[in-house]
Amino acid sequence: MVTEILASGGGGDSSGSHRPRGVIARGLGRSYGDAAQRAGGVVIDTGCFDSIGPIEPATGLVAVGGGASLDELIRRALPLGWFPPVSPGTRYVTVGGAIAADVHGKNHHRDGSFCSHLTGLTLVTPTGTRSVSPETDAELFWATAGGMGLTGVVIAATIRMTRVETSWLSVDTGRFDDLDDVMAVMEASDDRYRYSVAWVDCSPRRGGLGRSVLTRGDHAPPSALGSSQRKAARAPLSEPRLRVPLPAPRGLVNRWTVRGFNELWFRRSPRRECGALQPLGSFFYPLDGLGDWNLLYGRGGLLQYQFVVPAGRADVVRRAVAMTAEGGVPSSLAVLKRFGPADPGPLSFPLEGWTLALDFAVGPPELASLLDRLDELVAAAGGRVYLAKDARLRPELLAVMYPRIPDLANVRRRVDPDDVLRSDLSQRLGLDGEGLDG
Amino acid sequence: MDDAFGRPQSVVVLGGTSEIAGALVATLAAGRCRTVVLAGRDVDALAGAAGRARAGGASVVETVTFDATDLKSAQDTVDRCFAAAGNQVDLVLVTVGLLNGSRSETTDADRISEVAAANFTWPASAIAFAAERLRAQGSGRIVVFSSVAAVRARPATVLYGSAKAALDRFASGLAQSLRGSGVVVQIVRPGFVHTKMTRGLRPAPFAVGPEDVAAAVMRGIERDQAIIWVPGFLRWLYLVLRHLPRQLWARLPG
Numbered sequence: 001m002v003t004e005i006l007a008s009g010g011g012g013d014s015s016g017s018h019r020p021r022g023v024i025a026r027g028l029g030r031s032y033g034d035a036a037q038r039a040g041g042v043v044i045d046t047g048c049f050d051s052i053g054p055i056e057p058a059t060g061l062v063a064v065g066g067g068a069s070l071d072e073l074i075r076r077a078l079p080l081g082w083f084p085p086v087s088p089g090t091r092y093v094t095v096g097g098a099i100a101a102d103v104h105g106k107n108h109h110r111d112g113s114f115c116s117h118l119t120g121l122t123l124v125t126p127t128g129t130r131s132v133s134p135e136t137d138a139e140l141f142w143a144t145a146g147g148m149g150l151t152g153v154v155i156a157a158t159i160r161m162t163r164v165e166t167s168w169l170s171v172d173t174g175r176f177d178d179l180d181d182v183m184a185v186m187e188a189s190d191d192r193y194r195y196s197v198a199w200v201d202c203s204p205r206r207g208g209l210g211r212s213v214l215t216r217g218d219h220a221p222p223s224a225l226g227s228s229q230r231k232a233a234r235a236p237l238s239e240p241r242l243r244v245p246l247p248a249p250r251g252l253v254n255r256w257t258v259r260g261f262n263e264l265w266f267r268r269s270p271r272r273e274c275g276a277l278q279p280l281g282s283f284f285y286p287l288d289g290l291g292d293w294n295l296l297y298g299r300g301g302l303l304q305y306q307f308v309v310p311a312g313r314a315d316v317v318r319r320a321v322a323m324t325a326e327g328g329v330p331s332s333l334a335v336l337k338r339f340g341p342a343d344p345g346p347l348s349f350p351l352e353g354w355t356l357a358l359d360f361a362v363g364p365p366e367l368a369s370l371l372d373r374l375d376e377l378v379a380a381a382g383g384r385v386y387l388a389k390d391a392r393l394r395p396e397l398l399a400v401m402y403p404r405i406p407d408l409a410n411v412r413r414r415v416d417p418d419d420v421l422r423s424d425l426s427q428r429l430g431l432d433g434e435g436l437d438g
Numbered sequence: 439m440d441d442a443f444g445r446p447q448s449v450v451v452l453g454g455t456s457e458i459a460g461a462l463v464a465t466l467a468a469g470r471c472r473t474v475v476l477a478g479r480d481v482d483a484l485a486g487a488a489g490r491a492r493a494g495g496a497s498v499v500e501t502v503t504f505d506a507t508d509l510k511s512a513q514d515t516v517d518r519c520f521a522a523a524g525n526q527v528d529l530v531l532v533t534v535g536l537l538n539g540s541r542s543e544t545t546d547a548d549r550i551s552e553v554a555a556a557n558f559t560w561p562a563s564a565i566a567f568a569a570e571r572l573r574a575q576g577s578g579r580i581v582v583f584s585s586v587a588a589v590r591a592r593p594a595t596v597l598y599g600s601a602k603a604a605l606d607r608f609a610s611g612l613a614q615s616l617r618g619s620g621v622v623v624q625i626v627r628p629g630f631v632h633t634k635m636t637r638g639l640r641p642a643p644f645a646v647g648p649e650d651v652a653a654a655v656m657r658g659i660e661r662d663q664a665i666i667w668v669p670g671f672l673r674w675l676y677l678v679l680r681h682l683p684r685q686l687w688a689r690l691p692g
Contacts, residue, residue, distance in 0.1 A: 040576025391442035
């Protein structure tokens with residue numbers, strides 16, 4: 001079916017002078033941007049490719065469908081002692097989506113991004129179905145990694161899972177009054193932890209800038225568990241117990257509620273704590289614990305801005321936090337992390353250095369221009385923004401941030417010469433057809 | 439394609455030589471808009487407006503001429519505009535209009551027909567065709583310039599106001615029928631705006647400039663307001679004015 005749709009160019013009805021408006025795949029629709037939608041075109045729901053094969057006990061290799069979610073994969077794998085090698089901030093993403101965005105997790109500084117842990121994938125392109133691996137067709141494989149679905153529809157992939165003995169994490173927590181302090185500690189000792197992430201308070205505050213809570217940890221061995229945890233050593237993930245029933249009124253997320261929330265979050269975090277045991281779900285997916293949390297942002301919705309800058313440019317992170325604090329636009333959630341080396345994907349986001357993700361409620365009129373200024377800062381520092389979360393980047397900056405876009409164009413000319421694979425994102429940023437050639 | 443803040447990348451302006459359109463195009467080009475198609479009657483004025491759009495940052499600027507008294511030209515004009523924009527149009531601005539200055543003109547049948555054509559029949563026809571194109575595109579926005587005179591007209595603007603009232607009603611009905619199609623229709627109801635169209639007229643109270651209109655429309659677009667009043671409080675003022683007894687209405691200045 002997917003093969004036929006792509007082969008026909010998505011144009012069931014090609015009457016009239018207007019050419020069909022393209023085809024793009026969509027998984028669970030959780031990404032914040034417009035990469036998995038296509039106005040006036042065909043959007044393929046990949047939900048039917050949800051198979052999960054047996055996990056090879058010796059190697060941890062598992063064949064999964066492109067539409068299978070990490071949630072289902074974890075449910076299947078965790079009781080057997082396996083966990084996805086890379087896990088983003090929500091488990092409600094499909095494997096295909098994780099590949100298309102080349103997602104990263106709290107372990108990027110050690111383990112790299114999602115596609116570094118694949119042995120191969122099956123891609124339906126407008127010119128046929130291909131089995132692609134880094135060995136057989138490195139060009140196509142890596143263009144697909146982070147390629148935002150513009151090289152084809154991922155219907156299957158083989159993932160190398162990580163061995164875990166329990167569903168608990170042993171976590172060290174520390175509180176810092178200034179951004180420089182937390183960044184220095186991350187730089188010095190992140191290598192000792194598999195997972196590391198810092199929460200940053202971007203509210204304007206007298207004294208230090210960007211006070212932070214750093215949490216770092218690793219999967220806990222059975223020996224670290226107490227008697228109560230041992231009973232639930234391989235407990236499955238818990239379902240969200242609370243749900244936001246309906247969209248909050250506009251303006252619930254404002255500078256006062258944000259400041260209050262930040263204050264609370266900072267104070268409830270331990271100043272210094274070592275080896276605390278935390279269930280896997282709340283460590284990796286704190287937001288998944290509250291169903292439909294996005295409704296808290298009201299009908300205006302939320303916008304997430306994530307950028308990365310090279311390792312030497314910690315100053316840009318500090319500047320960005322300062323601009324957010326001064327800009328009068330409250331960032332409700334800010335998350336800082338160190339990335340390890342990039343993988344070879346021309347559109348893959350991670351870059352060795354610092355990444356900062358900022359959540360905003362849409363509404364304040366200054367937000368659009370603040371983000372435009374941040375773009376300039378990031379681009380000038382040799383950094384880039386995350387396309388999976390983008391719906392507003394100035395198109396002119398795309399080629400500055402992703403200088404290897406011509407590599408993607410070459411691959412697309414080979415597998416999609418008629419420019420069938422298009423999305424709102426590719427249209428907006430000029431990533432398809434004419435935009436790429438020009 | 440609109441971005442997360444509703445900022446369009448390509449715009450078609452029907453009535454591209456108006457000052458309000460000029461102010462809007464300048465604002466749009468300062469944002470994300472790179473493709474601008476200006477349609478109007480006066481070739482020289484169009485060339486001037488196109489030059490300003492280029493200077494403002496638009497990289498693709500095209501002009502299309504049309505005659506609003508020729509109803510048959512509406513579809514062709516829309517088609518030419520969409521073609522000039524590369525068949526991807528995020529925003530259609532309908533600023534075409536003609537203000538009759540004096541009461542005496544309202545006895546002139548040709549004038550009545552001309553005002554009705556420029557303010558209602560031609561734009562309504564063009565909007566209908568544009569809506570079809572945007573529906574096929576699966577997304578897009580039409581911003582239709584009505585007037586407070588469409589809500590209740592002063593004696594000096596009776597004819598203009600009646601035609602705008604028809605356009606206003608047409609646009610709000612179309613907005614309803616396009617719900618769920620990805621196409622949004624919004625109505626702008628400015629009060630008195632200082633432009634060449636109103637030059638020589640006595641300004642009504644709360645008069646604004648074209649830049650004020652542009653700013654209000656941009657805000658209205660970001661918030662998907664069904665009706666954008668300029669200035670905003672006219673919404674509440676006209677809530678009262680539209681129900682004012684005739685004797686009181688007749689005594690109001692302006």
